[in-house]
Amino acid sequence: MTENNVLVAQSGGPTTVINSSLAGVIASALEEKKIDKVYGAKNGILGVLRDNIISLDELFGKNHELLERLKTTPSMFLGSCRHKLANIDQSTEEYKKVFEIFEQYNIRYFFYIGGNDSMDTVAKLSQYAKQIDYDIHIIGIPKTIDNDLVEIDHTPGFGSAAKYIASSFLEISHDTYIYDTESVVIVEVMGRNAGWLTASAVLARNEYSAAPHLIYLPEVAFSKEAFLEDVRRMIKENKQVVIAVSEGIKDHTGEYVSAGSAKLDSFGHAQLSGTGKYLEELVKNEIGCKVRSIELNVLQRCASHLSSLTDIEEAYQLGYQGVERAVEGHTCEMMSLSRVSNAPYKVAYQTVDVMKVANAEKKIPAEWINESGNDVTNELVEYLRPLILGEPKVDYTSGLPKYLHFDHINQTVK
């Protein structure tokens, strides 16, 4: 009798909870009677193509503590890639190689943890399996800090990024309020097309701080004049002004505001000027007060020590239940979650057609942005609030968070 084995891989950009989904897949597969072995591919689909396959039951099967630590380790334990498979009608070369490997390892269940590009891979592999009549169940496990996937209430990874961002805005406001002088701090948040991450800065507002005082999203056409008027008014009202701005804001012609700043530079150093730097320059030149810009950068997607427990648990469940659905017979689907109620916060898990998710993008609905286009509405705040709740237990060693790394665990286990 041939074995029924699982293969799991990770793809795309990091989040702080993508390994929690991996832990869910591994735990569920280890428990599932119909599954024999659990394999992982290194560096996503590239690892499959290169036969870079490792045994995960050997690593995690007898070590519950390691599996727990995996849940709070940032980025991808198995490594990642950005590799798009060709359309099947154009070339089947890579598909043949992938299914050779599937056959070699008796893979009957394949789980791909990733964003909408990865769902494209899930869709294409499912399609090819059907074409060659290969018995396999392929399920996508969603992840992205950007929260821009369709067919899901919110994406795993987003809640933790939102918590990091809101917490950073709170700490930056403490840093800003200390001097009795006018000042502007512009904080640039990730998000080229969707403003979810930038909007989550709103959660920093509390009884003593209205920061961020202004929020600029890629969903709203950016006007330099309106921005300067907003800032001038806010300086009058608050003296210290903290601004959340998405890296992806565009003017009314659809051109990135940050690209505009490159025009100032005759040497064409566009990459020197991010959106925040550009606005810093604008405020300095046009208003003339003390101004600073801060780019939150990659820490918003990898600072696991400040992740959301809600997010970690949901990511775990999506992986865990993904295995159950696959064994039940589902394929060519993405695991998803819907919000059953907001207070008390409750979600339900289900699968959705992966074809609907691949290559689509969800932006902030217009009704969740205020009329002036410089803030968000309370509906959006209520939507965001539960996603950042709860703190995981993070162990520290030598004063630093204790994470797992493939090379290290591999040495330890062997």
Add this chain to the structure above:
Amino acid sequence: MTENNVLVAQSGGPTTVINSSLAGVIASALEEKKIDKVYGAKNGILGVLRDNIISLDELFGKNHELLERLKTTPSMFLGSCRHKLANIDQSTEEYKKVFEIFEQYNIRYFFYIGGNDSMDTVAKLSQYAKQIDYDIHIIGIPKTIDNDLVEIDHTPGFGSAAKYIASSFLEISHDTYIYDTESVVIVEVMGRNAGWLTASAVLARNEYSAAPHLIYLPEVAFSKEAFLEDVRRMIKENKQVVIAVSEGIKDHTGEYVSAGSAKLDSFGHAQLSGTGKYLEELVKNEIGCKVRSIELNVLQRCASHLSSLTDIEEAYQLGYQGVERAVEGHTCEMMSLSRVSNAPYKVAYQTVDVMKVANAEKKIPAEWINESGNDVTNELVEYLRPLILGEPKVDYTSGLPKYLHFDHINQTVK
């Protein structure tokens, strides 16, 4: 009988533990029989000049929980300023005003929490008190993330910043290692003249990660050619290279490297190009691999959720024992600590002459930097290691760290 009252104020740039020193001063003053009332001045010495004085025993006297929370609240609870008093032989106008306020509130003990500029204020006020024969004891409580004060083993605020920096490098390395391609990440750390903060990135190295692979400090003249050679070699050895660089690195003529980049820009936008951005550009142009620069920015001095318990406790003791020394009769001194032993880590507290501290600056000794000038020695690692140990209990509310803010507490108490 007139009262013997305490006045305390904070000055300079934020750290995550400057409020822990404030908590130490308040707790000690509340316990001390010889002290009647505890006042705080808002915005440092400016608050004294403006008679912006508040009662701290009313706020904290009966609320132990608030005092505990103060210890883990970032930045300055009492606000800050950057105000240098004139030399006494030039103008005594401000001094007269300060001592009028001292007399009005029966201030016999004044504590100023700050860096070397603040120690200049402590020295001048002590000098003036002596001149006018005013009975007051003035003690400086040190703080600065930069660790550049003399006459002290290390400064309060530095350990927490070092912990944040090392933790960020660890998380950034997890973010970087996932792709199987060559890449360079340049992380810019604060420090214009002293490289302590940048050097503390070294603590991120562990069993599975050698990041930061290269460390560039302001103490070493920076050479573009040597840098590019270092990076090329490290790419060959490690594929992914993480670099720690101080914002203040200078070339052999003493000119800031970041200033050099401004020359590229015909519009004179020097402020658009930080050191990290400049090196990013250099690697992109000269080596051509994937490269990213990250500026840790103000979060390294205000991310209290990730502060060092060792640092918090030492900052508290410096404030607490500062009151005891003042009552014993000390004045015109700064509280200090020396390292009694490294393993087990143990410090002793004492006072030092504030005149020796004011306006002086401590850099990394040459013997703690490697010969190539691109790394630090093990002696420096051993010096740094104990300073980041321990994690405080940080309460969370609505998913965010719970901090104290003056406006809020004032409302709550009244």
